[in-house]
Amino acid sequence: MPTLSEADSKALLATFGLPVLPERVVDDAEAAVAAADELSYPVVVKLCGDQIAHKTERGLVRLGLADAAAVGQAATELLGAARPEDGEVGLLVAPMVRGNRELIAGLADDPQFGMTVMVGVGGILAEAVADVSIRLVPIDRADAREMIAELRTQTLLGPFRGEPAVDRQRLADVLLGLSRAAEGTPTLVSADVNPLIIVDGAPIAVDALVEVEG
């Protein structure tokens, strides 16, 4: 199944109300610096393309770039790291956000029950913790609220390390948006919002990957 690029994935989900950062996709280092100047530092620069799925594993994500020089260097290196099989690539420049908490959310097609929406605890321990809750699309607000309340790691949703509690209303909005995205995009096969970083209590889809029928 083909995947959309990170930028296109987020753009699609944003049309259904998912909170994403203002970001730019550019072709070269010069344009990356211009974009970073416009967005204000620090920024993140990633190599982006339809064929690129595992950016972190390949070192194609550069975080916390504090000035134009750092952006220019990172951009040049990333373009140099592109492989022929990556196809058409670009540079994605986005503001750097910080949050101590990462969630995941997504859509998956279950062979028995059809399209499902999920939310879970993210981060590097996500798979080991396996704290997720799932519903069938479509969901309503009561379902979304219950999904969030059902996560075992509720302490993570309260005030945490100097950050306010997770805004459950907005987190529910993310899940409702995903549900609408599934309903409104007949070709959608799956969506993976990872991480969904909690910034000052509000969830932001920092990375996303949407899979569509080929």
Place this chain on the structure above:
Amino acid sequence: MSRTEQFQALFDPRGVVVAGASTHPGKFGFVALHNILANGYQGRVFATNREATPVLGVDTVPSLDDIPAGEADLVFVCTPAATNPDVLRAAAAKGIQAAFLASAGYGEAGDEGRRAQDELVALADELGILIVGPNGQGVISTPSSLCAQIVAPYPPAGRIGVASQSGNFVSSFMNYACASGVGISRAVSAGNSAMVGVTDFLAFYAQDDATDVALAYVEGIADGRRFFEEIRAVAEQLPVVLVKGGATSGGARAAASHTGSLATDDRVFDGMCRQAGVIRAATIEEAYEVAATFATQPEPTGPKVAVVSTAGGWGVVTADAIAGTSLELMALPDDLIAALDAELPPRWSRNNPIDLAGGETKDTITTVLEIVARHPDVDGVVLLGMGIQSNQARIEREGPFYPDHGLERIVAFHDRQDHRYTATAAALADELDKPVLVATELAVTFPDNAAVRGTVEAGKLCYPSSNRAVGALEHLWERARWRRHRRL
């Protein structure tokens, strides 16, 4: 003939025919007839037998063609698969609207059996007759005193409707009904679900005046979406308790996305249940207890639980159990503490769990229980430590000194008191429309204990441990909350 009328014919037939009645007590055709006759069914009972030999005093006829028309609504089929099309035709010609097929050799028996099953369903559709099964163990309906099944036992009458993909689990649920005293309205083993399956029965129970709670066992689901839609429609009308057998079929899900790899099939099923408002139980035993709870206790309007105990340890363990749930071990309001201060010795816990600190010797249990249960902030009560005195009374009654030395009088006193305490708990639940659950291991260790009898005779379940009472109470709250969130 509407489906509802067909189900009515299945559960409340005016007369029943056992097709393939046998003189051999080891055969289904004997057992089915025996169970119908032995459990008080009031309608007419007919039986067919190739040789027309009487079975259990019932004169049999060689074929369904020989029974009077319009006298029976249900045929219980024990004949071999090959003869069943003729049985259905003859049954339909006599006005029979429902057929329970115990016969095996259908969908469970490979391609040929599946073909035979499909043909039988097509024939039944054409004849306007309902097929339940095949390969099922039978149907029970206490409003009609009907025990048309090839397994035991026949349960006490009650408000729980059972539908199961496994006949043996129908039997398990009936065993729990007999043991607990919390009874059954209808029960059916869906067998191969050739024509109607578990959700069809649940949909009937949702409309059935005799049924307040649905209890289901499922293994395989043919169409997940349809199952979800159907069971949610039922759950909007009455509590549905479900237990699912069968391990998860991992791997079917595309592992392409990270989130997908975390989402096992069972989590999808679990989420589906929660979304549909279906209470999922982990075990058969828990499923029955939870269904029995819905059948006998009101749903709470909030999560606040007060624990009343005659001794510290039980309260502590129960507080631990509550901490692991969505229930709340409520802080006692000042006015409640003040009201209890007036009744209890100064060393009472002044906290929740409410430890009566030996207050029972002053006969304050019913007073305290009433004060707690009637307090508007209390959403539910768990009562612990009942039956201790009557358990002591039991060894005195059975010992060598009874009835002398004043034992007769004290034994009778303790029995009377313990019975009164738990009967009061049951009466308060009914009067206040608020759950009041009694838990003691005496429910299983000495079920004739007066405290257990006080609960059971009031039609309630006596929980064998406080953990299980708390688990059941949490399920009550789970459903109440689901309904509240949806304004149902």
